[in-house]
Amino acid sequence: MAVTIERRPEQTEVLRRVIDTVPALIGYWDTDLRNVASNLAYVDYFGLTPDQVRGMHIRDVLGPSVYELNKPFIDGALRGEHQQFDRTLIDAGGKIRFTQATYIPDVVDGVVRGFVVHVSDVSERVQAEKARDDAVTLFETAMSNAPIGQAVVDTSGRWLQVNQAMCDLTGYSADELRDLSFRDITHPDDVPAADLHLAQLLEGSRTHIESEKRYIRKDGSIVWVQRNAVIVHGVGAGAADIVIAQIQDITQRKNAEAELARQAVTDALTGLGNRHSLMAQIDALRHLRADGVGLLFLDLDGFKSVNDTYGHSAGDELLADVASRIRRTIDDGDLACRIGGDEFVVIIYSATSPEDIERHRVALKRAVAGDYLLPSLTEPITIGASVGSSWSNTGDHRDHRDLLTVADQDMYRDKIATRHAIVATQPITPPDDH
Numbered sequence: 001m002a003v004t005i006e007r008r009p010e011q012t013e014v015l016r017r018v019i020d021t022v023p024a025l026i027g028y029w030d031t032d033l034r035n036v037a038s039n040l041a042y043v044d045y046f047g048l049t050p051d052q053v054r055g056m057h058i059r060d061v062l063g064p065s066v067y068e069l070n071k072p073f074i075d076g077a078l079r080g081e082h083q084q085f086d087r088t089l090i091d092a093g094g095k096i097r098f099t100q101a102t103y104i105p106d107v108v109d110g111v112v113r114g115f116v117v118h119v120s121d122v123s124e125r126v127q128a129e130k131a132r133d134d135a136v137t138l139f140e141t142a143m144s145n146a147p148i149g150q151a152v153v154d155t156s157g158r159w160l161q162v163n164q165a166m167c168d169l170t171g172y173s174a175d176e177l178r179d180l181s182f183r184d185i186t187h188p189d190d191v192p193a194a195d196l197h198l199a200q201l202l203e204g205s206r207t208h209i210e211s212e213k214r215y216i217r218k219d220g221s222i223v224w225v226q227r228n229a230v231i232v233h234g235v236g237a238g239a240a241d242i243v244i245a246q247i248q249d250i251t252q253r254k255n256a257e258a259e260l261a262r263q264a265v266t267d268a269l270t271g272l273g274n275r276h277s278l279m280a281q282i283d284a285l286r287h288l289r290a291d292g293v294g295l296l297f298l299d300l301d302g303f304k305s306v307n308d309t310y311g312h313s314a315g316d317e318l319l320a321d322v323a324s325r326i327r328r329t330i331d332d333g334d335l336a337c338r339i340g341g342d343e344f345v346v347i348i349y350s351a352t353s354p355e356d357i358e359r360h361r362v363a364l365k366r367a368v369a370g371d372y373l374l375p376s377l378t379e380p381i382t383i384g385a386s387v388g389s390s391w392s393n394t395g396d397h398r399d400h401r402d403l404l405t406v407a408d409q410d411m412y413r414d415k416i417a418t419r420h421a422i423v424a425t426q427p428i429t430p431p432d433d434h
Helices: 009-021 041-045 058-062 062-076 123-145 164-170 174-178 189-202 251-264 273-287 304-310 312-331 354-368 402-425
Strands: 024-031 037-038 083-090 096-108 111-121 149-154 161-162 208-216 220-231 242-249 293-301 336-341 345-350 369-371 381-392
Touching: 009 164, 037 164, 058 062, 062 083, 062 111, 096 123, 096 293, 096 381, 149 164, 161 174, 161 208, 164 220, 164 242, 189 208, 189 220, 220 251, 273 336, 273 345, 273 402, 293 312, 293 354, 293 402, 304 381, 312 345, 312 354, 312 381, 345 354, 354 381, 381 402
Parallel strands: none
Antiparallel strands: 024 037, 024 111, 083 096, 096 111, 149 161, 149 242, 208 220, 220 242, 293 345, 293 381, 336 345, 369 381
């Protein structure tokens, strides 16, 4: 038995006020697509009052073009199927509205009697989504076309998004990087600093990180990078914080800096250390050495005559060969320097006693003195060497630069002794009786 609900006039008036205050289109259309009821929102959308809309065909309200677009949904509602779709409308004031329309079938005893229309203005949401999508598109476009590496990292350090420049920099594909964290490709010596920087970003003690670090490329080679990173806090429920990083290859610059630093302490002719390098190491001895250290001072005998007889090019070749012999004679951990002209100084870190430094002195003298076949000469030349030594005992608090003075003085004693030995071994020429 059907139940009839009788509404009093005041209830109908309240219902009318309710639907008129709803900020959405509300209407009822019968199966002939004629309007039965509508609210005041139709004035804003179509410039028609509820009284004017009543009895109109839906096509005349929507207009022919919108009607044709909506007809499949109208037909669906008349079949008893719930419909929901998005539609762009131009209202009576010429304003573009992005709407979401819902058609709800009115079914009585299994028969569709009409359908209720509910149309909400979702322009703000659509514009916000468009702004978001535009921002995402702009970000992705900027990343894709950036000439330097760009990446998005989560708070655990895993790569979320990388651009092609980052792939080129590391040698990994984007998919391979997404299976890794930044720690997996960071040089082990640089991981502690990188972890500290991430922690500072997360705790808020720093908002921006700028640092230089090393990555290990997929092929095992090392690349120096300058990394600039900022944290972006998630907006909205469940949104995660992320770190956005720009990563630039500075390997060439670092290599150039290293080469300049090397040149500053390297003798250009021989590749040994220079005077600056020697004095820096001597000054550091008091801080680096707890035990004794030995020093050798070597000067070539007869070098001036090589320059005078064969030219300075031959003299340079001789100095380079002397440097090679010194390298082959001393231990890997010892430091050899050319401090000017034909003078060389060697810090023998490996020496353990004055007797040991004397053994090194004799070995160096024997190695350097002798015959040299230079590239520019057809005959070998013979050169001598004078070598002095000095030793600093454990706990000796004197200026370690004195080691150089003592070794220099000892070298001159060796030079005088060598000359005397040469004179003593020369044969005595008998006087000419004639």
